Amino acid sequence: MRFNRETFVAGFALFSMFFGAGNLMFPPLLGLKAGDAWLMVMFGFVISAVIIPLFGIFAHAKLQGTMLDFAKKVSPVFSLVYCILVYLISIALPSPRTASVTHEMAIQPFFGTSAWLTSIIYFALVLLFVLNRSKVLNLLGKFLSPVLFIVVLSIIFIGIFSVQDPVINPSQFKTPMIKGLLEGYQTFDAIGAVVVGGVIIISLKIKGENNFIKNRGLIISSGIVAGMGLLIIYSGMIYSGALFNNQFDTNVTRTELLSGLSLITLGNIGKTFLSILVGVACFTTAVGIITGTADFIKGLFKNSQKAYILTTIIACVLGVLIGQFDVHYIVVVAIPALMFIYPVTIVLIVLNLLPNRFTAPLVFRAVVVITIIFSIPDFLGSIGMQKFVDPILETLPFGKYSLAWLIPAMVTLIFMNVFSHKKQKLVPEA
Structure with a gap:
């Protein structure tokens, strides 16, 4: 296991595919409501949104196959059904949610355009990236992810060091750690691990990297880089929410809180920075989800490029249609799916490790x-x-x-x- 330039490019690419809409919205509000129990909430959140997804990447490094390998020991039929369910959930909920968040936070406040226009342009760009999937790792790892990481860190560190003698309110949660654990479900990161981990493997194979031992080391190292990035960002955003919890109403929405934090920490220019942040974070996640889904379907149809293109188009059209709903509605609709598929996903990750x-x-x-x-x-x-x-x-x-x-x-x-x-x-x- 080595940490070099290739490791950090792959690690930042992996980080950017994890870090999307939910990763931006959930931690600050969780911290605000956690108050003085923010550390326990953070611990629970990190288990479900960092540690388990990281284990998922390690499992991919061990298997180096497709997502079908995650459940093949149960039965081939179960494995196929499980994979189809995961990919359907992925393109029907977290992928469209990225467009919805982008519209509510980055487009509508500035341009006042319709959600339809935002979604159409947004998924047209996603389609372009996914169809050029051989360039995905380099584009995400070299350019988009560093911008994303720097902007988030700016909000966190300016916020932390600008507060003098903070007054943190008591927690609203009876069981802070459990609340953090369950809220981590909404990031979809464990599901994301089994989806985007496959993207990394296929990208390496496309580049001609077929050495099992070398690829295992690269995947594990890049997973650690991504995991450390997620840990820093999540911890900082939860603490920022707790730090400023006396400056926001308890009924504040996730998007309002995120906008408010950027305004407090970065001033009027904060909205511009936040727009870049939201657009980049959501976009990279959508690219990762749809690329993973298209890779899977392509594999089912004997590496048919037509199947890859058709799946990409269907996923983008679905994203446009579902992306018309507001963020809160998509979050609520996702809960039943998560309550069912997340436990199975966690168990499969652990068993494979x-x-x-x-x-x-x-x-x-x-x-x-x-x-x-x-x-x-x-x-x-x-x-x-x-x-x-x-x-x-x-x-x-x-x-x-x-x-x-x-x-x-x-x-x-x-x-x-x-x-x-x-x-x-x-x-x-x-």
């Missing part, structure tokens, strides 16, 4: 099935059926925190390994 002797196909199947079963109450509760599932959730460990799947998955992993090892000992040697 563990040594092979602990993850036999039988173990994979049992843990994933149990995770899905115990995720159903959280999913049903998120679509308005709380009165039916609350009695069940109250009896399950961490059920009231929307983590009913966690303990059953861990217990199943341990039990199935003990069972499979005992079974192996009972089998007589030939």
Whole structure:
């Protein structure tokens, strides 16, 4: 594992594909409401929005295949269904959300144009980048990401060092760490890891890098660079929200708070900087999501370039249509999908990282099935059926925190390994 120029270019490219609309909007408001418990909130947020996604990149480095490899030990059919669900969610929610955020924060306040015009121009540019996917790593890593990183750091550091004797209000959260953990779901970073990790691998292969050991080192190193970038930005933005929490109303929206922070820290020019930040962050994420989706479909159809182009066009058209809804609506609609797909994604990432002797196909199947079963109450509760599932959730460990799947998955992993090892000992040697 080495850190050189190539590592940092790939790392910044990976960072830019992670760091999109949700990554900008969620941390400041989380910090504002967390108040004096901002450190615990940050810890929970970092687990779900930095550590688990980083594990996802490490899993890609170990597998170096497609996303189908993440669930192949369960069954080929399950793997295909899981991948299709993840990619559908990705192009139907986080990708269009990037256009919606760009319009609300970077376009409408300055030009007053319609959301339709913003989305059409926005996804036309995304289409152009995705169709030139061989240049994606260099464009993102060399040019767009450094601009993004510098602007965010400016807001954070100016804000932190400009406040004298800050007064931080008490927290509004009963369980700050759990709140941060669940809010990290909305960044889609764990799902993003299994999607954009594949983009990095395919980009390396396109460049002719086929050495497994070398690629593994590069992917792990670039993942660490991206992870450190996310950690710095998330921590700084959560703390900034807490630092200025007495200057904003508790009912402030995510976009209003972000605009307010940029105005306080950077003055009138802050809006211009924020516009650049929002546009770059959202755009790079949309490019990463759609490139990953198109790569996957292309692989299903025997590397057909026509399938790649058609998928890209469909994803961009879908982005234009769904991008017409406001940010809050898309965030609310995303919750049920996240409650269902996120636990399975986390479990698959962890299982793929563990040594092979602990993850036999039988173990994979049992843990994933149990995770899905115990995720159903959280999913049903998120679509308005709380009165039916609350009695069940109250009896399950961490059920009231929307983590009913966690303990059953861990217990199943341990039990199935003990069972499979005992079974192996009972089998007589030939």
